[in-house]
């Protein structure tokens with residue numbers, strides 16, 4: 001993995017950025033800073049203005065672990081595509097399988113709520129975020145987060161049906177086994193939008209499903225340099241996102257690209 005802001009990284013950007021590019025982003029930790037409480041997360045205005053400008057040149061997609069209605073109200077603009085619940089919510093035909101996922105999540109929620117109320121497990125700092133089609137169990141504010149992580153891991157192993165567990169930043173995300181993921185969501189979005197190439201930026205384990213696609217026409221970028229990733233390049237800090245959006249906008253503008261998913265402007 002190399003630095004995106006390097007000779008090699010800029011060369012890869014030059015190669016991938018062309019008319020027909022889909023620009024896709026994770027939300028928490030990529031666009032929005034990680035904050036103590038999920039309900040306080042929002043899109044910083046300096047990124048929001050840039051994303052609006054970018055969407056004149058290329059379709060913009062948000063692929064997030066959050067529920068759709070939750071993330072939409074945090075964006076402050078309307079992207080071309082929003083996919084929620086780690087890929088479960090928002091793609092054509094998503095409702096039918098999601099109804100099955102909802103029933104499974106209801107079972108898990110009931111079971112977990114009851115276990116987490118047992119005296120030996122009770123900790124007001126452990127919170128279940130019910131996103132209807134997936135659950136997030138947050139332990140950022142647990143009395144002892146390291147101990148909570150290992151106790152929760154043990155509880156999750158015994159749930160029925162067994163969930164697909166994606167760990168994250170002080171969180172376990174629980175998904176039904178047959179649910180899609182962010183990788184399949186990105187591939188579907190490329191098909192739907194007829195994109196020739198794509199860039200995806202993410203910061204967490206749930207984004208690895210995109211990073212491991214390893215397609216020649218997909219540039220993957222992880223926030224923060226780590227060895228535990230399949231992403232091609234990294235940005236040192238989330239704050240570098242503004243510069244990355246400027247790099248995309250400037251290249252697309254120079255190439256005369258336009259967002260082909262928008263109605264054509266009326267000519268007089």
Ligand SMILES: O=P(O)(O)OC[C@H]1O[C@H](O[C@H]2O[C@H](CO)[C@@H](O)[C@H](O)[C@H]2O)[C@H](O)[C@@H](O)[C@@H]1O
Pocket residue numbers: 026027028029033034035036037038039041063064065066067129136138140168169170171173204206
């Ligand atoms: O796929 P993402 O958009 O990155 O969403 C992943 C999870 O993000 C949220 O939790 C994380 O961000 C919170 C706000 O900064 C933070 O308080 C929490 O500790 C993080 O785990 C969100 O609440 C989850 O639903 C998402 O699955």
